[in-house]
Every structure is written in C-alpha cells, then in structure tokens.
C-alpha cells in the first residue's frame with residue numbers, strides 16, 4: 519500500500535544542522551531558501567524533490583515526530599534515541615556527525631576523594647533521566663534523577679545534586695564550571711531514523727532514501 523501524502527523528513531534545528539547541510543547536499547536534497555534562515559518562523563519547508571518536505575524541530579522532538587509517524591524520516595542523536603528508546607523507530611544509518619559523548623561529571627574538588635566504585639546511591643541532575651537510571655542500575659547503583667532541560671552544570675555548586683549526566687564535546691562547559699568527567703556512558707553521533715510502520719506501508723518511497731543516505735555517508 520502507498521499513500522500520496524508527501525514524505526516528511528524531521529531535522530533538528532540546533533547545532534547538528536550545520537553538519538547536516540553537506541550531508542543533504544550529497545543525498546541530493548535542496549531545501550527551499552527559507553530553511554537556511556535561522557531567524558525564519560517557518561517550520562515546514564518544501565525541497566527540490568517532489569513529494570519530500572522538511573520540518574525543523576527541537577532535537578528531542580525529532581524522535582517523537584518520527585515515532586508517531588508524523589514524520590517518516592528524521593535525523594536524531596543517539597542520546598535522544600537512547601533516552602526515548604521508542605520501539606517504533608528504526609535507526610539504520612550512523613551519519614557520523616554530531617559527535618560528542620555522554621558522561622558522568624562532578625565537581626573537581628569532590629572527584630579527588632570520590633571513588634566511583636563505592637557509589638551506592640547517587641543523585642544526578644540530567645536532561646537524560648532514563649539513560650542515567652539505566653546506566654547506574656547496570657552498575658548496581660540507585661540513581662535519583664532530577665530532570666533539567668539545560669544548564670545541568672549549575673546543579674552541583676548549588677546543592678541540587680552531587681553528580682550530573684550530560685553531553686560533553688570540547689569539555690569547556692565542564693571546565694568553566696569547575697567540573698570534571700568521571701565516567702563515560704556512551705559515544706554519541708547522529709543517525710538517520712525511520713518510522714517502522716511507514717517502512718512497511720511506504721517501502722517503495724522510503725527505501726531509496728535510506729540507500730541514498732547510506733551512499734552519502736560512504737562517499738564522505
């Protein structure tokens with residue numbers, strides 16, 4: 519079965535976007551000019567490909583749009599995919615962009631005497647409570663997670679938690695806030711994601727896109 523509605527590709531509006539633009543070029547998708555204007559209020563964009571639109575949403579919301587089938591395709595960080603763990607999402611291709619790592623950090627002074635092997639119960643401020651809980655549970659540690667949407671680095675200094683779980687790339691945010699990475703949870707890159715049900719019902723339309731993204735990554 520196939521439908522005539524346009525395919526929707528959900529892309530994150532933040533930092534991954536700059537790295538995505540050359541990938542889109544290699545795949546052969548040219549969005550309408552307004553897509554490149556970060557100040558534009560438009561959220562849905564036509565492309566030079568008939569029957570393919572792009573939506574620009576928050577990084578976490580890419581996974582939600584694709585999981586619910588509102589978008590058939592998307593690009594999401596492995597951090598977002600691990601946090602939601604949506605069974606409806608298939609993530610076939612590592613695009614090799616948006617590299618960072620997910621880590622446990624704590625104040626530099628605390629790290630001098632703290633021994634991670636002795637942790638039994640930790641309170642953690644994080645944007646990723648599910649990942650953090652799973653990670654600590656696997657280590658036999660009970661984690662009480664305080665969900666924040668940003669600026670986790672403030673939490674230890676203000677007594678909200680002794681540890682944070684956050685994304686780190688250059689490490690400059692940790693350094694600027696007197697924190698140090700003590701454990702790495704996962705290496706993160708962004709993936710092409712596909713709604714599993716759509717892959718069955720709209721296979722003919724979707725499979726060529728998966729192949730083109732794969733070729734674009736192999737050619738990079």
Ligand SMILES: Nc1ncnc2c1ncn2[C@@H]1O[C@H](COP(=O)(O)OP(=O)(O)OP(=O)(O)O)[C@@H](O)[C@H]1O
Nearest residue numbers: 530531532533576577595597616617618685686687
């Ligand atoms: N240093 C980094 N910090 C945060 N995210 C990074 C970093 N490097 C790469 N990433 C990737 O970028 C994604 C965050 O993208 P984006 O900048 O759009 O979101 P945000 O601005 O942090 O969040 P929001 O959309 O809620 O404002 C992460 O999910 C991760 O996969």
Ligand SMILES: O=P(O)(O)OC[C@H]1O[C@H](OP(=O)(O)OP(=O)(O)O)[C@H](O)[C@@H]1O
Nearest residue numbers: 668669684685686687688689690691692
């Ligand atoms: O190691 P670095 O290169 O310093 O990058 C890490 C920082 O970048 C991210 O924050 P972001 O800028 O996305 O803001 P947010 O905390 O509001 O999401 C992340 O949450 C860290 O704070």
